[in-house]
Amino acid sequence: MKKKILIFSLIALLLLGACAKAPAQKYEYITEDSTGYAGVPELPRESLLMDEALEGYELGSSTQERLVIKTANMRVSVVDPVEAMWSVSQMATQLGGYVISSESSSSVNSSGEYKTASISIRIPTQKLDVAMEKIRQLSADGKDGVLSESTSGEDVTSDYVDTESRVRNLEAAEEQLMVLMENTTDLDKTMKVFRELTRTREEIEVLKGHMKYLRESASMSMISVNFVAEASIKPIEIGGWKPGVTARESLQKLIDIAQGIADVLIRFSIVCLPFLIPLGLGAFFVTKAVKKRRAKKQVQRANYYAKPPVIDPVEPEKKD
Structure with missing residues (x-):
């Protein structure tokens, strides 16, 4: 019995030891994979400095004077x-x-x-x-x-800030192109870099000219x-009488009257016509039917009086 308990205790200790080592092995694996794996390069110091520079620019742009x-x-x-x-x-x-x-x-x-x-x-x-x-x-x-x-x-502040940002990016690209041209020995590649450098410089000059125009326009x-x-x-005045003023007032009154008549006609055509048109059509057909009936009666009456009178024959008197 004691032997079985001893064996059971040894097995339990081994299991506890394995469970205690497992987290340490997992932690070491993650640490090694995140820092020492050859496929993931370490973040360069220059990119961190660039982020700091961009953050400083964002803070500075918020205080840009309004143009x-x-x-x-x-x-x-x-x-x-x-x-x-x-x-x-x-x-x-x-x-x-x-x-x-x-x-x-x-x-x-x-x-x-x-x-x-x-x-x-x-x-x-x-x-x-x-x-x-x-x-x-x-x-x-x-x-x-x-x-x-x-x-x-x-307000051209936003346009100015955007143009300034483009100029700064193009100037950084210009510096990289100059370094690339100095380190290039192939003539064909040198000419390509030179053309790109010329195009970049022209674009920078155009943008700087636009910025100068915005500054001068805002300052002047x-x-x-x-x-x-x-x-x-000045209106014509004759002995205190101003015919020009009278004519202008009369013309204004004429325009007001014409405008009032036009307003009444517009309101009448929109409000009343939709109801008056069906009523008018109904009255037209009723009147037409009444006239037709009257005409028919007149024809019948004329025909009646146009007939010759019927005279009954008179029988001769008989003589006794």
């Missing part, structure tokens, strides 16, 4: 449009800007011949409000002389101004 291209359009009535145009040109130079284009012409209406002028300028964006206020002051009637005014802005706002002579838009 907004601002544009303003104004239409102002002045005493002398040509003189106002030259005043705006001088103002642009004083504010650190420049003139893009300018034009003056003459126009004729029922009141006579008048001058008109237009000018487009670029000025620093931070001075846009100052420049627009100076242009308003050129008006002959103050704020009433500003016939129209509008401002708009286009454009103002387009159209000057008209005050006398050309």
